[in-house]
Amino acid sequence: MSCLTxxxxxxxxxxQKLVDGVVKEDDILELNVTNVERIEDRRQANKExxxxxxxxxxxHIVDCLKADLERRRYRRSFIxxxxxPRSDIQSRLDQSTSARQQIVHASVLNxxxxxRESHLITFxxxxxxxxxxxxxxxxxxxxxxxxxxxxxxxxxxxxxxYPTIRYFDPRTQSHEARVLCSHLARFVQAELDQYxxxxxxxxxxxxxxxGLLIITDRTMDxxxxxxxxxxxxxxxxxxxPLVEADxxxxxxxxxxxxxxxxxxxxxxxxxxxxxxxxxxxxxxxLLDELVKDxxxxxxxxxxFANSDNPATINSIKDMLxxxxxxxxxxxxxxxxxxxxxxxxxxxxxxxxxxxxxxEQSLATGLDEDYKKPKNVADQVIRLLDDDAIxxxxxLRLIIQYLLYRDxxxxxxxxxxxxxARLPAQDSEVIYNLELLGAHITRVLKDxxxxxxxxxxxxxxxxxxxxxxxxxxxxxALKFVLEEYSRGTLDQSLFPFTKPHLDAAEGLxxxxxxxxxxxxxxxxxxxxxxxxxxxxxxxxxxxMAGGATYSESRACYEASQYLDKDIYLSxxxxxxxxxxxxxxxxxxxDRRRLDLPADRPKPRAPDHLFEKDTPLPPPPPPSSSKDTxxxxxxxxxxxxxxxxxxxxxxxxxxxxxxxxxxxPQSSSAGGRLTKDREKDGEKKKKHHFFSxxx
Numbered sequence: 001m002s003c004l005t006x007x008x009x010x011x012x013x014x015x016q017k018l019v020d021g022v023v024k025e026d027d028i029l030e031l032n033v034t035n036v037e038r039i040e041d042r043r044q045a046n047k048e049x050x051x052x053x054x055x056x057x058x059x060h061i062v063d064c065l066k067a068d069l070e071r072r073r074y075r076r077s078f079i080x081x082x083x084x085p086r087s088d089i090q091s092r093l094d095q096s097t098s099a100r101q102q103i104v105h106a107s108v109l110n111x112x113x114x115x116r117e118s119h120l121i122t123f124x125x126x127x128x129x130x131x132x133x134x135x136x137x138x139x140x141x142x143x144x145x146x147x148x149x150x151x152x153x154x155x156x157x158x159x160x161x162y163p164t165i166r167y168f169d170p171r172t173q174s175h176e177a178r179v180l181c182s183h184l185a186r187f188v189q190a191e192l193d194q195y196x197x198x199x200x201x202x203x204x205x206x207x208x209x210x211g212l213l214i215i216t217d218r219t220m221d222x223x224x225x226x227x228x229x230x231x232x233x234x235x236x237x238x239x240x241p242l243v244e245a246d247x248x249x250x251x252x253x254x255x256x257x258x259x260x261x262x263x264x265x266x267x268x269x270x271x272x273x274x275x276x277x278x279x280x281x282x283x284x285x286l287l288d289e290l291v292k293d294x295x296x297x298x299x300x301x302x303x304f305a306n307s308d309n310p311a312t313i314n315s316i317k318d319m320l321x322x323x324x325x326x327x328x329x330x331x332x333x334x335x336x337x338x339x340x341x342x343x344x345x346x347x348x349x350x351x352x353x354x355x356x357x358x359e360q361s362l363a364t365g366l367d368e369d370y371k372k373p374k375n376v377a378d379q380v381i382r383l384l385d386d387d388a389i390x391x392x393x394x395l396r397l398i399i400q401y402l403l404y405r406d407x408x409x410x411x412x413x414x415x416x417x418x419x420a421r422l423p424a425q426d427s428e429v430i431y432n433l434e435l436l437g438a439h440i441t442r443v444l445k446d447x448x449x450x451x452x453x454x455x456x457x458x459x460x461x462x463x464x465x466x467x468x469x470x471x472x473x474x475x476a477l478k479f480v481l482e483e484y485s486r487g488t489l490d491q492s493l494f495p496f497t498k499p500h501l502d503a504a505e506g507l508x509x510x511x512x513x514x515x516x517x518x519x520x521x522x523x524x525x526x527x528x529x530x531x532x533x534x535x536x537x538x539x540x541x542x543m544a545g546g547a548t549y550s551e552s553r554a555c556y557e558a559s560q561y562l563d564k565d566i567y568l569s570x571x572x573x574x575x576x577x578x579x580x581x582x583x584x585x586x587x588x589d590r591r592r593l594d595l596p597a598d599r600p601k602p603r604a605p606d607h608l609f610e611k612d613t614p615l616p617p618p619p620p621p622s623s624s625k626d627t628x629x630x631x632x633x634x635x636x637x638x639x640x641x642x643x644x645x646x647x648x649x650x651x652x653x654x655x656x657x658x659x660x661x662x663p664q665s666s667s668a669g670g671r672l673t674k675d676r677e678k679d680g681e682k683k684k685k686h687h688f689f690s691x692x693x
Contacts, residue, residue: 007050008074009036010043012064014056015082017124017246018111039064042607045073052078056112057085062092063604069098078105083112083150084195110154113569117270119559120552121569123151127595128571129545129582132217133177133435136590140597141180148571149187152542153195155569156213161538162196162203163211165189165497166489168220175437177219184544185215189497211538214480214494218545218574219437221476222403223363225548225579226396228356230347230470232286233279234549236339237575239346242268252338266335274336280553282471283347286340294333351388355397356470358383362404363473376404384419394420396576399430407439425584432586477541478554484539485562538565546574546582 009028011019016038019028028036037043039053039061051074055061062085069077085108093099116122131137131144156163167185170178196202218225229235236242236250243249249265268275274293278286347353358380361373380401384394398416402408408416417427434440483489491499541555547570559566574582585593 005050006032006034007052007078008046009033010039010051010053010055010068011036012039012055012058012061014058014061015054018082018114019054021114021246039068040605040608043073045071047072047075049074050076050078052080054080054109055082057081057083057089058602059089060602060604062089064608066092066096066099067604067608069096069102072098072102074102076104077102079103079107081106081108083110083154084108110157112151112154116573117552119556119565119567121155121567122573123148123569123571126546126572126578126582127593129218130585130590130593130595131597132180132545134586134590134593135176135435137595140595143597145184145187148184148544149191152188152213152215152540152569153191155540155567156192156211157195157202159211159538159540159567160202160204160206161211161213161540162192163213163538163540165192165213165215166494167214167497168216169493169495170219170437171492173219173437175219175435177217177435178437180217180219180544181215184217185497188213188215206535208535209537211540212484213540213542214484215542215544216477216480217543221551222433222436222438223400223473224475224477224550225546225574225576226400227359227363227473227550228352228393228396228470228576229548229550229553230283230356231280231550231553232283232340234553235283235343235347237549237573238577239343240339250335250339252342266331268335272332272335274332278336280556283340283343287344290333290336290340349388350390350393351386352393353470354386355383355389355393358397359400360470360472362400365404366472368469368472376401380416381419384416391420391422391426392577392580395422395426395429395580398422399433402430402433402440403438407442409444410441413441428587429580429584432583435586436583475548475551475554477543477551478558481539481541481555481558481562481564481566485558485564536563536565538567540567540569543568543570546570546572546579548574 025036033052034049039055051068053065055065065079068074093103114122114124128144128148131140165185165188167181169182228238241251243251243265248268250268251265270276274290278289281289357368358376361367361376361379365372367373380397383389383397389397398420401416402413413427413430431440480489480494484494543551547568552568552573555566555568558564591598
């Protein structure tokens with residue numbers, strides 16, 4: 001299909017979200033696309049125009065596509081799937097005569113995931129948590145794992161990686177979900193092998209060492225979603241009322257200088273340089289860095305040359321309020337100054353310094369001097385009795401104490417709940433953690449040994465200058481990555497899916513031995529120690545059941561000091577409040593969960609199968625004596641001022657646009673002309689996408 005051929009682009013609800021997150025509307029329309037439409041919506045046929053379908057391979061979407069093909073809405077059809085269609089879906093199209101006649105090209109793009117950050121990928125699937133862990137959802141797990149495996153393979157294909165696979169296997173545990181990672185890893189391995197079998201150019205040639213895929217799940221680290229983290233990104237998602245949808249927005253808690261009004265929504269995204277630069281910085285360091293950045297800004301702008309006042313948070317905000325010509329920078333600084341100040345206000349009101357001090361001892365098993373903590377129970381009870389401690393923080397504290405003790409007598413649990421004065425439903429959250437492998441209760445003379453930390457306790461640092469006493473805890477994922485890099489990751493805890501093929505290779509390429517690569521013809525024995533300037537190995541981590549922002553930070557930091565490219569992928573991002581709510585839902589009736597699998601199956605809209613309404617015949621000519629004003633017809637509505645002038649200009653050779661003019665489309669979404677600047681305002685009113693860029 002020639003790039004100069006005008007065409008339509010048809011999306012569905014799912015593919016529209018994928019496209020909307022990575023490309024602007026104008027960028028699509030600049031590629032000779034006359035319009036972008038939804039396949040589920042009412043559309044007028046255009047039998048003179050080619051169409052590109054970018055679709056999700058779902059049964060009701062295929063029904064919509066077949067309806068278009070059977071009615072021959074368009075001239076030729078180009079089909080692009082966001083992920084490989086199942087065999088039954090593909091056979092429905094193969095058996096369709098109209099599909100064989102009109103589809104001139106079909107391909108798979110493998111983009112069925114959402115890049116949230118440069119090295120963070122989500123599936124936006126919070127329903128995955130109850131599907132995987134709710135006792136009443138066992139019959140849904142197999143199909144869900146197949147869907148997850150296909151999405152994970154899409155990530156590998158997009159990166160050009162055919163990785164070795166290792167998975168979390170807690171064989172000493174007895175909970176039902178302990179085999180989750182094992183089954184998922186085998187599904188992924190089968191999908192990868194199948195893809196490589198039918199795509200002989202996969203993986204593409206590359207000088208990189210062969211990648212690694214680590215498959216784990218939420219049961220590997222039950223502390224990470226509960227511990228208060230005070231790096232910027234994790235802290236604001238924990239403490240502030242961020243609006244999480246297809247994009248992330250923040251509403252200020254109060255009116256601030258430089259902001260229009262209280263409650264104004266401002267987007268937090270990758271285009272925000274301040275956010276990207278500082279999101280993993282500890283809050284105590286962030287405040288200093290924002291002040292330093294603004295001092296630099298003052299020196300670079302003469303408007304502030306005469307200001308000798310030292311920069312503080314409040315003075316910076318007062319200055320920003322008087323910067324109308326620096327609107328974009330003003331809004332960015334105002335956003336982060338407001339979020340920083342609001343987060344610190346919550347930190348102080350909820351006495352989180354006292355809470356976090358105890359949490360760090362519980363999560364690490366060590367006190368601030370890196371010794372066994374003493375009088376932990378007394379410290380916990382003292383906080384539970386404190387009216388200044390919020391109820392959600394009390395619940396998090398009780399759960400961490402139970403994890404630290406590896407279970408308590410039921411009577412002792414009741415006493416803790418009485419001290420905390422928590423509502424009755426919160427006890428469900430505590431006991432539901434057993435479904436994730438936690439030991440909640442013990443008998444009076446329990447011979448079970450206290451559980452040991454699977455990845456070892458953190459040793460005292462050589463220098464504590466850069467470490468906060470409230471940030472000693474690190475997610476287990478960080479230790480897994482470090483142990484893999486050293487070549488000491490326990491193969492019984494993280495076995496290979498193909499131990500006879502991958503084990504020897506998987507143990508190479510850590511710190512002292514070079515990594516073998518299936519994509520390089522150079523023999524292993526001829527390799528030398530890798531250079532720091534060479535391509536880095538990629539590590540893809542998939543966390544089923546949701547990942548935390550502390551784990552995302554750990555992956556970014558490990559990428560730097562381990563000299564690896566580490567990507568974290570997950571079903572959805574967890575905040576502490578969401579995690580507690582989802583754990584609590586593990587004991588409710590499945591019918592109350594509103595799982596997508598339990599909803600009525602989506603159907604193609606009925607209007608797609610209706611016959612097109614024919615255009616009304618033109619009115620008969622009227623005599624001059626009986627002239628009446630006629631209502632506007634569709635042809636008259638399509639007329640615009642200046643068409644004759646544009647045609648005469650083109651006829652005289654004054655036009656420099658050599659592209660063919662767009663065909664006249666009767667589509668409900670509108671039409672584009674070559675003169676895009678004049679029609680810019682009209683084009684913006686079409687709102688092809690759900691959100692503006």
